[in-house]
Structures are given as structure tokens and as C-alpha cells.
Amino acid sequence: MRRGCLSVGTVNCDICNRHIPYPERYVMVDEDGKGDEVRLGGKSVRYCIECAQKKGYAHYKEIKGEMTLTFLRDGGDVISDPVAEND
Numbered sequence: 001m002r003r004g005c006l007s008v009g010t011v012n013c014d015i016c017n018r019h020i021p022y023p024e025r026y027v028m029v030d031e032d033g034k035g036d037e038v039r040l041g042g043k044s045v046r047y048c049i050e051c052a053q054k055k056g057y058a059h060y061k062e063i064k065g066e067m068t069l070t071f072l073r074d075g076g077d078v079i080s081d082p083v084a085e086n087d
């Protein structure tokens, strides 16, 4: 499962270890420990936008003439809207 998040400035990407400054977006993905996305019960891994794009978890899509970042499943369903990180 994927959750789009908004950094409050205290998080790092788990993949490249880059600090994710406020108000940059990132995505939390539940994975099975081998890098594969699972629906439930996995380990939450934080991806910065760059790493998420490399892995195919984030895409830029043109919506109403603007390039908007989306976190989509292969079928094109929106998993979640960006929410504030609260842990």
C-alpha cells in the first residue's frame, strides 16, 4: 500500500538517505523486505520523489494543464491524497 505524505522536515529517504525538506512530498510504501510492494503487513519504507519515480511509485501527470505528481497503482487508481506526516 502507498501513502502520499508531506514532509515536515524531519524525515529522510530510506533509499538514498537524502533529507526530505518541508514541504516536499514523499511516499510511504509497505514492502515485504525484498523491495516488493505488499498490500498489508509489510515494512513501511519512505521514498523521496526521485527514488519513488525510479521505482515507478510516483509519476508526473498533466491535470488541467499543470504537471501534478501522483502516486498511482499500475491500474491507474489513486491510492491516497497527500497527508501530513504525523509521527
Ligand SMILES: [Zn+2]
Pocket (backbone or CB within 6 Å): 013, 014, 015, 016, 017, 018, 047, 048, 049, 050, 051, 052
Ligand atoms: Zn531517495
